[in-house]
Amino acid sequence: MTNAPQPESLWPPPGVSTWSLVARRVRVPLGFLFAAVYLWLAHPTRTSLLAGALLLIPGLLLRALASGHVQKDKQLTTSGPYAYTRNPLYLGSLMLALGFAVAARNWWIVAVMLVMFAAIYVPVIAGEERYLRGAFPEYDDYARRVPRMFPRLTPYGSERGSFSSARYWKHHEYEASIGCAVMLIILVVKLTIHPVW
DSSP states (O other), rough: OOOOOOOOTTOOOOTHHHHHHHHHHHHHHHHHHHHHHHHOOOOOHHHHHHHHHHHHHHHHHHHHHHHHTOOOSSOOOGGGGGTOSSSSHHHHHHHHHHHHHHHHHHHHHHHHHHHIIIIIHHHHHHHHHHHHHHOOTOOOHHHHSSSSSSSSOOOOSSSSOOOOOOHHHOOOOTHHHHHHHHHHHHHHHHHHHOOOO
């Protein structure tokens, strides 16, 4: 979840669809399954790996910055990247997906990524937004002024919270960097064993 606290008394929020709840539960296992399929279908080259890795870096940085600002159990976070987009963690994930799509050089992978985003992440984001509306009265104004995904050019509001490395570690965001590194290493090994020109 990107910005929402999760006290049991407030989750699930009223009006959240059954599929949104299911999507929240299956997104991580499906992600691991997709990673296996991805590695099987990927046909990287040196150029595609380099381009993909360069696209991964801003996605990882955005996710890291967002995780160091978000305070899930305390307040609506509107500082750092949350001043520009309501879902910086998901935007960072989209950037990671783009990087891996470029690295893989396979249109089937792109198609599966698009289906997963539409079927899993769109309902999850919608459910989280309903939750935040119920948990934080100020969310409606924030949602009117800050785009759901692609950033606005100027920061929202006056909150200037600082990045907290403790929050970064608490949210285990380093796992995204480890996961990306492992995937890239496997792609390099695959390229070494079965070179593609």
